[in-house]
Amino acid sequence: MASVRHTLLSACSALALGMIVGPAFAQDQSIQTDGSGTAASAATVDPGAASQEIIVTGVRASLSSAQSIKRNAPQIVDSIVAEDIGKLPDNTVADALQRVTGVQVIRGNGETTGVDIRGLPNAATLLNGREAFTGTGRGVALQDIPAELLAGVDVYKTSTPDIIEGGVAGVIDIRLHRPFDFKGFTIAGDGRAVYSDQAKKWSYLGGGLVSDRWDTGIGELGLLIGASYNKRRYEDQVAFDFDASGTPVATPDTVGGTYTDGNRRRIGLNASAQWRPSDKLEFYADGTYTQYKERYGVNFFIGLPKAGNVVSITPRSDSPSLAQGATTLNDYTLTSKQAYQNKTQTYQGDLGGKWHIDDQTTLTGEFVYNYSKIVDRNAILDTSFNAPSVTYDFDNNGTPNVAISGVDITDPSNFYIRTLFDNHSLATSKQYAYRADLQHDFEGGFLQNFKLGARYTNRKANSQATASIGQANPDPDGTQLTSIPGLASLSPGGLVDGKLGIDQFALSDTDFLLDNTDTIRQIFGYTGARAFDPTLAFFDKEKTYAAYAQVGYHLDAGSIPIDGIAGVRVVNTVEQLNGDGVNARENYLDWLPSATLRAKLTDKLQARLAYGKTITRPEFSALNPLVTYTPNGATGGDSYYGTGGGGNPMLTPIKSQAFDASLEYYFNRTSSVTVAGFYHKLKGYIQTYSAPEVYGVDGNGDPATYLVSRPRNTGDGKLYGAEAAYQQFFDFLPGALSGLGAQINGTFLIGTTADPNTGAQERLVNVSKYSYNAILIYEKYGISARLAYNWRSNFIDSYTSGGSQGGTIRVSPVQQLDFSGSYSPIPWLTLTFDATNLLDRTYHDRFVGVSQTTGLASNTPRDTRMYDRTFEFGARFKF
16 A cells, blocks of 8 residues: 555656646647556557558558557547558548548538537547647638648547547547658658539649658657648539518528639648657657638529519418519519638647656656637629519429529629628637646556646637628619629539529629729728728637546456546636627636446457546637628518627537447457447537527618527537447458458437527437448459448538528438549559549438428428539559
8 A cells, every 4th residue: 555655646746747847748648558458648659560550551451450449449439540641531531530430521612511420510629639729719620631641530439537628529639640650761642633523623632741760879860741732623503592581472582593613722731750869758849730721702693582573473382371483574683702712820839758757657748839820801792683584483393493584694794783792800819738647557456557637728719800791882873894894704604403594694703803802992982901890809818727537447357357447537717708898707617527448248349338528618709799790781681681690708618428338349450340329418509599689770760680690508408329330351252352341330319409599309400310331442453442422311400590481491311422442553653543422412401390480380492502523533652
């Protein structure tokens, strides 16, 4: 007992020392076991082992490494490991995550834009085990991390006390390469050309990595430099029905379509240095920089069924209070160009190390600095024409159809400049973080190890913006679009395969709007960028103080070895929010206990149990007190004077209590069958709801009512379900068929929460009840190929949409088929071909349920969306 007390006192003293000299030391957050139940840091590097586990070649080796991580980790985790340097199974981190069991994604603007773990978007994101974020968000934009820089990605569905708090849904840890991952000098690179079929444009991307390590008189040194460049052209197409209003038959306020054509550029740089002066001591320094630039235009055609002489309205047969179609004469109609220019820069730097005090005790520490800046600008110019005759069908097999006669909508001389929206914003966020950890291993017995740690963060998030208020053309007759040389342009063609009935149309040019904005401003009586609106600024300061203690244990229940981790994380959060008359301070303490248990039932079969409490703090952007009000004007309807969106400084953190269990059977290094069940009790889940709010006055001097969307804490909720996964290579098949393999996984989810307004239980947004992946793999004779099918059932996009139609927006089932193939004619060269969206998927969502304004139930179309198919040709090399 005395020796244990002595060890504990020594350990605590060493931990205190580590917190004083902190910036010199560091470690990774994730913890794995060594196979015997003893917890070991994932950052403990053995050069030979690292070469086997991180530097992999081919699908089979990557699946073997990912399975090994899943099998040996104390948490329930799924991993993606790079097939080779610069090669994930998909083009981006976000795309690759859609193949993980239990992960569901959202797509748009030519890429995967959202990643949900078991239906929830509230995942903490880490970069090499360190907290990472973009702008004023809590997590990093996964699509901004170039795949060329990655060693792998781990998705933790359960947590342990040493992992940073903040992920109700789970934790995504993005692992970058480091020089001690490789045996010696390594150089690798790749380049690809990409063709997008809707954009009808070529893009390109590429990256490279150089790494080496040396034995010197001061110890072993390693240096790695990596870079990536990605330039992508894309086009999305949408046909839409907007909210309906009016009596006795409600008609959509707007009907139309959009082409979104964009030019996106991403740059990624990372550098890593490691120094091991002795086998007891190691230091490192890492730096990562990502830059995102995008210029894109949204080409709007906006039909206004109530803006002309309405000749007739045809009611729907299933909902007579809603219109099926309408015919109008002399119909005032709009086109609009929404031109955007965005730039994001994100930096992360860290300095740290590891000190093996003795054979059983290790002290680690780390200092991390994060900085992110987002600069956005947009110029929106509405142009109008009068259509002699328009026939609208609001539901032509789920897509609206618009037939115009009597005017050439491709002739810009028929169009007049009407309204300008001219806005820009700036968001910055920086954080200093420090942590220190102490681990002591015991020699046998029930307690295998204990681990203590502390972490401090100091973050500032600021946002400033202009109010999105349209400037009307002072000339009531308008200004002819062709009066300004270079302003007029034509939209792309082929909108949603011709289903909308509108092909090309005239409007303003994206580049002209952004590059010559002052020329347009002069029409509206001013020049120069508008000043930030002080009522739309917010400034948030947040400090966290966290400490944890955990033990690793091992026991034998008869012939069954059992191991796991148990402990608690305590975190105190101090929040200071200022802006728009709000000066609020919050100080709250959270106790987050967790425990894991793994029973090795046989050499191949193991069972797990896990329990844990987690929190997710509200996004800074959700806390901001600003509200942007946008009058509908000619583009809107008559239900509300306008729409608005804003934050909610009264939001509280989401809290979850999670119970997980799994059963895992491993045939061999690359083959397994696993099943898992889970139950989460949710409190204060955050979803966005719209409600009417009065702001200012309308044109008659009466109070103006806007439909304003804000995030709100919901009541008590729950999320539960089950997962199953299978993967295997069929080595027993003869000849060439022995290269075949398969991955199949599926997820069942039920998620509900209490509506903050009515208290009724309703579905969590973005949660599909069913989803699955089916992947066929082939690898032999230098050929590697993967055909991957992804499917998810319907899900809720949002509630309280307003209007006389159903108030809930429900998305129809979504599918995706992708192909990835490569051939290595010589060991150092691999030729690649990849294709995405082979089924040319079409997205549909609908207004369903009961209307907020009429109380009547209905089911009517909202959006039809189509996305690019892409075809990539490229090559990779490695020496």
